[in-house]
Amino acid sequence: MDANIRxxxxxxxxxxxxxxxxxxxxxxxxxxxxxxxxxGAGKTTxxxxxxxxLLPSKGTAKLCGLDSVSDYKKIRNFLGYMPGKxxxxxxxxxxxxxxxxxxxxxxxxxxxxxxxxxIWVQIEPFKDRLAGKLSGGMKQKLALCCAxxxxxxxxxLDEPTTGVDSVSRSEFWQMLKGLxxxxxxxxxxxxxxxxxxxxxxxxxxxxxEILQVNSPAEIVEQFExxxxxxxxxxxxxxxxxxxxxxxxxxxxxxxxxLHYTDLRKEIPKDEINNYLENKGRxxxxxxxxKPVIEDCFMALSTKPEEHE
Numbered sequence: 001m002d003a004n005i006r007x008x009x010x011x012x013x014x015x016x017x018x019x020x021x022x023x024x025x026x027x028x029x030x031x032x033x034x035x036x037x038x039x040g041a042g043k044t045t046x047x048x049x050x051x052x053x054l055l056p057s058k059g060t061a062k063l064c065g066l067d068s069v070s071d072y073k074k075i076r077n078f079l080g081y082m083p084g085k086x087x088x089x090x091x092x093x094x095x096x097x098x099x100x101x102x103x104x105x106x107x108x109x110x111x112x113x114x115x116x117x118x119i120w121v122q123i124e125p126f127k128d129r130l131a132g133k134l135s136g137g138m139k140q141k142l143a144l145c146c147a148x149x150x151x152x153x154x155x156x157l158d159e160p161t162t163g164v165d166s167v168s169r170s171e172f173w174q175m176l177k178g179l180x181x182x183x184x185x186x187x188x189x190x191x192x193x194x195x196x197x198x199x200x201x202x203x204x205x206x207x208x209e210i211l212q213v214n215s216p217a218e219i220v221e222q223f224e225x226x227x228x229x230x231x232x233x234x235x236x237x238x239x240x241x242x243x244x245x246x247x248x249x250x251x252x253x254x255x256x257x258l259h260y261t262d263l264r265k266e267i268p269k270d271e272i273n274n275y276l277e278n279k280g281r282x283x284x285x286x287x288x289x290k291p292v293i294e295d296c297f298m299a300l301s302t303k304p305e306e307h308e
Contacts, residue, residue: 002065003183003185005027005061006060007025007059008060009023011058012042021207022059023208023209025213030184031201032176032198033201034196035189036190036196036203037206038191041206042207043158043159047083047189049061049068052072052075063154079152080147080152080155081156082143082156084159086143087143088143090130092130093127094126094128094129101150102150116145116148116149119148122141137165137168137172140164140168144175148179152184153184154187155187157186161190169192193292197216201213201215201216202214202216204219204297204300211301219296220295223299225261227260227261227289227291228260228267229254229260229288230257230258230259232276232281232282235257236253237281241275242258242260247264248261273286
């Protein structure tokens with residue numbers, strides 16, 4: 001079975017609110033694909049459409065060549081879905097949750113141990129603990145086990161690392177790489193831009209629209225302007241000052257500095273430095289840097305009129 005996903009001209013509205021606008025995606029069989037965007041971008045709505053839990057307002061979605069509307073019963077047999085909110089039975093133990101989900105798909109845990117073994121060895125010591133008493137990282141691993149218990153061909157993970165510690169996030173991505181090696185098509189939605197680099201390709205999404213689809217490296221390579229890090233003793237006030245500068249293209253707070261692009265091809269750093277000093281800023285440092293995926297997202301999601 002070719003476990004690909006094809007989305008064509010997909011729209012979803014809730015009353016007068018357009019949650020998704022003309023979504024087009026072609027996710028390859030066996031690919032680790034990321035859907036990257038902030039809260040409210042439309043990631044969960046798209047996942048619920050792919051998981052056959054919602055009906056599209058317009059357009060089509062096909063998984064393994066099957067239509068998400070007319071073939072939803074067939075799709076659910078080979079689809080694993082892990083929603084963003086922990087949705088397992090918190091008053092059942094770890095092993096009871098796994099046994100329940102195995103029974104739903106008319107299978108047994110032992111028949112699918114090859115699929116979940118790497119995760120199971122980490123949660124087996126807690127198999128008799130109530131799911132509601134697990135830590136965030138262990139809940140995440142249990143939910144992944146339950147989504148895999150019927151050996152799905154496609155796995156949808158909606159913000160699986162939100163609310164867990166950095167060690168658990170790292171462990172989770174290592175588990176996903178192991179699952180990819182088993183030939184599963186994995187689609188991960190996340191608001192964490194750094195997780196984009198864990199994926200083979202990503203779709204950047206904002207306000208229900210796909211901004212760009214490509215590998216993380218190619219998205220960064222296509223960044224069009226020179227990027228500068230600007231620091232001063234008062235970065236916030238410097239941000240406000242640069243927003244008023246007549247040739248500013250974009251400027252955003254980024255960690256301990258500002259990331260700045262100019263409308264001109266080459267910027268005279270002395271001119272910007274003098275401008276900021278005249279505004280009363282001290283300790284100004286301006287240096288050219290390489291963009292990262294967050295810079296690309298901000299550049300793509302900034303409307304042209306905001307530059308004027």
